Amino acid sequence: MTGGYHSARDARGDLTLDADVVVVGSGAGGSTAATELASTGLRVLVLEEGPRVLATDLGKMRPTESLRHVWRDGAMLVTVPLGDSPAINVTMGRCVGGSSVVTGGVCFRTPGAVLSRWRDEFGLLEYTPEALEPYFLEVERHLHVEEVPLSLRSRSTALFAEGARALGYELQPMRRNTDGCNGCGRCNFGCPHQAKLSVDLSYLPRAVRAGAEVWSHCLVERVEHRHGRVDGVSGRLLNRPGSRAGARLRVHAPRVVLAAGSWHTPVLLKRSRLGNERHVGRHMTVHPGFRMLGRFDAPVQGWKGALQSAWSDHFEPEGITLTSLFLPTGVLGATVPGAGPEHLQGASKIDHLTVFGGILHDEGGGTVHVVPGREPLVTYRMDPRDRARIPRLLRIMAETFLAAGAEEVFLPVLGARGMDADTFRRFPLEAVPASRLECASQHPLGTARMACSEGLGVTDPNGKVWDLEGLWIADGSIVPTSLGVNPQLSIMALATRVAQRMRG
Ligand SMILES: Cc1cc2nc3c(=O)[nH]c(=O)nc-3n(C[C@H](O)[C@H](O)[C@H](O)COP(=O)(O)OP(=O)(O)OC[C@H]3O[C@@H](n4cnc5c(N)ncnc54)[C@H](O)[C@@H]3O)c2cc1C
Numbered sequence: 001m002t003g004g005y006h007s008a009r010d011a012r013g014d015l016t017l018d019a020d021v022v023v024v025g026s027g028a029g030g031s032t033a034a035t036e037l038a039s040t041g042l043r044v045l046v047l048e049e050g051p052r053v054l055a056t057d058l059g060k061m062r063p064t065e066s067l068r069h070v071w072r073d074g075a076m077l078v079t080v081p082l083g084d085s086p087a088i089n090v091t092m093g094r095c096v097g098g099s100s101v102v103t104g105g106v107c108f109r110t111p112g113a114v115l116s117r118w119r120d121e122f123g124l125l126e127y128t129p130e131a132l133e134p135y136f137l138e139v140e141r142h143l144h145v146e147e148v149p150l151s152l153r154s155r156s157t158a159l160f161a162e163g164a165r166a167l168g169y170e171l172q173p174m175r176r177n178t179d180g181c182n183g184c185g186r187c188n189f190g191c192p193h194q195a196k197l198s199v200d201l202s203y204l205p206r207a208v209r210a211g212a213e214v215w216s217h218c219l220v221e222r223v224e225h226r227h228g229r230v231d232g233v234s235g236r237l238l239n240r241p242g243s244r245a246g247a248r249l250r251v252h253a254p255r256v257v258l259a260a261g262s263w264h265t266p267v268l269l270k271r272s273r274l275g276n277e278r279h280v281g282r283h284m285t286v287h288p289g290f291r292m293l294g295r296f297d298a299p300v301q302g303w304k305g306a307l308q309s310a311w312s313d314h315f316e317p318e319g320i321t322l323t324s325l326f327l328p329t330g331v332l333g334a335t336v337p338g339a340g341p342e343h344l345q346g347a348s349k350i351d352h353l354t355v356f357g358g359i360l361h362d363e364g365g366g367t368v369h370v371v372p373g374r375e376p377l378v379t380y381r382m383d384p385r386d387r388a389r390i391p392r393l394l395r396i397m398a399e400t401f402l403a404a405g406a407e408e409v410f411l412p413v414l415g416a417r418g419m420d421a422d423t424f425r426r427f428p429l430e431a432v433p434a435s436r437l438e439c440a441s442q443h444p445l446g447t448a449r450m451a452c453s454e455g456l457g458v459t460d461p462n463g464k465v466w467d468l469e470g471l472w473i474a475d476g477s478i479v480p481t482s483l484g485v486n487p488q489l490s491i492m493a494l495a496t497r498v499a500q501r502m503r504g
């Protein structure tokens with residue numbers, strides 16, 4: 001096998017390939033596992049549904065274009081709310097490099113308290129901070145994880161930090177996988193400067209040098225298996241102008257690694273009738289996220305600086321993590337409430353706006369249902385404890401901006417106008433129905449969780465699917481609980497461990 005990048009768009013007719021290992025999905029988990037496996041001389045094939053988009057092309061795209069080319073479904077996927085839950089807009093990347101291409105670059109190790117829960121509830125006894133240290137060190141080295149310097153902190157984040165200090169808590173600097181970041185703030189649309197070391201830049205080139213083949217535009221639909229053993233995967237070739245629609249893909253391989261992400265790995269398992277039915281596609285956690293806008297008297301130009309640079313775990317005992325963020329000016333303008341002249345007046349002040357975000361360390365309320373068509377239907381029933389935390393989170397963020405001198409705050413509540421301090425403090429946040437809350441997630445996890453016994457999860461502690469020889473999972477779906485912090489580093493450390501155990 002000669003390493004390289006291929007597109008199924010160039011194939012004529014059906015495509016049949018073979019390999020020692022086939023990896024489905026080229027995101028954070030898949031690229032890491034593929035690189036580890038290829039470096040030992042195995043013939044590795046990576047299959048990716050989305051296109052391969054080079055950094056030079058990302059730089060030429062407007063944010064709306066990049067939404068179409070590298071984000072899944074133009075970032076329009078939404079969970080179906082059950083009970084007293086908001087609808088959650090869940091976003092993912094769909095390209096070579098997966099969601100890693102559109103991250104803010106934020107890197108956190110798995111918190112010790114989360115690992116301790118994994119040991120207690122899922123019997124993952126080897127998951128101690130000490131035992132995982134070598135995997136994190138390896139990933140951090142390849143990703144060039146570094147602390148964001150104060151000079152790259154945006155004015156928007158600096159104002160939130162001032163408010164936090166006034167209220168008695170501090171922001172801490174974040175670590176990101178960057179090298180040479182100039183603070184242009186485009187991270188979520190793919191870094192045009194190759195400064196954010198997403199896996200398409202940091203991992204896949206090494207896999208290819210070691211002989212791996214990366215095929216884009218390949219949609220895997222099924223894991224093939226016979227007599228309790230894996231026999232590769234099958235699916236379809238996508239987007240082939242001028243060619244027969246629906247040309248077939250068949251890959252023969254004795255080992256398969258699923259890394260299609262928490263939204264799609266359970267779809268593949270269900271379509272292939274694999275995995276413990278009580279757990280496949282269930283327990284999805286998402287880190288429900290909310291943003292708060294503040295309006296200041298003086299211009300802020302909050303888009304200047306690293307998209308994400310500071311955070312706080314001060315409220316972690318309440319299941320709340322605060323993280324800096326910003327929105328592209330076009331999206332920010334559209335977010336300003338009101339219609340007609342009122343909206344125009346608000347939007348004309350976008351250089352006075354600040355943004356901050358917060359996520360909930362949630363319990364797994366999501367379930368993936370396979371339905372006709374490409375995308376599954378995902379329901380999410382928010383745990384009452386998490387639901388009760390939403391007003392608290394919004395209050396913390398609004399009071400922090402007000403303490404920094406904001407004239408108005410804009411809540412993520414549909415139909416709510418900007419509010420000064422008095423109006424905000426009178427606003428009945430607890431009475432806002434879930435259907436009016438604007439909630440987003442970038443972190444679906446846990447739909448094929450690992451555990452020490454077949455009754456508790458879908459894979460064993462090494463990521464091997466319990467009921468089939470030759471099938472492993474190396475993506476966010478094996479993460480058994482929410483983390484309370486951004487997950488890419490945890491997923492990559494776990495994927496490194498899965499690949500090394502496969503080799504072993
Ligand atoms: C906008 C955004 C910002 C984020 N920012 C951060 C951050 O700053 N820090 C952080 O830690 N995390 C961040 N995340 C989350 C992080 O990117 C993900 O948790 C992580 O990439 C998930 O890794 P994964 O391998 O599970 O899936 P992904 O990286 O999503 O990769 C899955 C890949 O599989 C492909 N695929 C799916 N189904 C199939 C199929 N049937 N056949 C072939 N291919 C398939 C998909 O197209 C995709 O490319 C962010 C996510 C988003 C969307």
Ligand code: SF4
Nearest residue numbers: 181182184185187191
């Ligand atoms: S802020 Fe830094 S990492 Fe993000 S897109 Fe700009 S240069 Fe790349």
